[in-house]
Amino acid sequence: MHEYRHLLTVVLFLALGFGCATEPEPEPVVEAPTLPSAAPMRHIDLEGQPNFRDIGGYETADGRRVRWGEVYRSGELPHLTDADVAMLEELEISTIMNFLLPEEIEMNGSDRLPEGTREVPAPIHGDRAAELTMVAQTAIKTANFDDIPPEMNPEFHRLLLDEGKNEYASLLREAADPANRPLVFHCSHGVHRTGTATAILLSALGVPWDTIRADYLLTNTFRAAQVETKLAKIRQQASKTLGVPPDEVDMTNVEAFYVVDGSYIDGSLEQAVAEYGSMEAYIRDGLGITDEEVEKLRRQLLE
DSSP, rough: OTTTTTTOOOOOOOOOOOOOOOOOOOOOOOOOOOOSSSSOOOOOOBBTTTTTHHHHHHHHTTTTTBOSSSSEESSSOOOOOOOOOOHHHHHTTTEEEEEHHHOHHHOOOOOOOOOOOOEOOOOOOOOOHHHHHHHHHHHHTTOOOOSOOTTHHHHHHHHHHHTTHHHHHHHHHHHHHHGGSEEEEESSSSHHHHHHHHHHHHHTTOOOOOOOOOOOOHOOOOOOHHHHHHHHHHHHHHHHHSOOGGGSOOOOOHHHHHSSSSSHHHHHHHHHHHHSHHHHHIIIIIOOOOOOHHHHHHHHOOO
């Protein structure tokens, strides 16, 4: 497999005090669609994608709340059933923003979507993340798990903060336009590229970092069955490769790639602070999102 530049497939993959200049003309705010239950749902139960969820409902540092039914995070969507597609139609999904590379889409298939859904390709490229990914892929294939220490995981999120600048800036601008919502953004598993994107978006809205970390960790809840199956296959493969019984395979390092930890997404914040002084400064100076654009985003997505 070839990553970011030539493929980031992979299970491996990551309030604000913005000022405001002269208030622009208020743009229209689109009402959130009616969700298919009496109460808002964090997790949208799709047979073909276990990690599809609403990022609404989170409280900001100034006491406001992210609106439900406007923005969703997910893994890839080529395996949706007809019922899943009908669910997306019921949610009135308008736009899908896809961080996958063309090679990944060619290998795994295009998203299955309701007719008329607008698709926004936003492939994230990067050399260093590709290199780390190849190291990890090789380590898993050869059962040489010492080559993939747990501390490698936050590095992916630190790298994405730089390598995904253009795509993450585009996400914030897409989300701020009511014509594009409800909006879904996704990568392969909804973990690294999507996790970093979610952290940036929620940070721009003024959601505290502890809440952002908790949202990131929900991946473990919704991907639990999928991850358990994958780890079982890797254990069996390693058992044969190493010539030892399955229960003697040390899975510590490889499990760290599939069961995420809060320290992983913290790598994004640490990198923003190291390079720009804060996450809000990264959004302003790194992504080029103006204070006025942040205020527009907040007017649109907070209540």
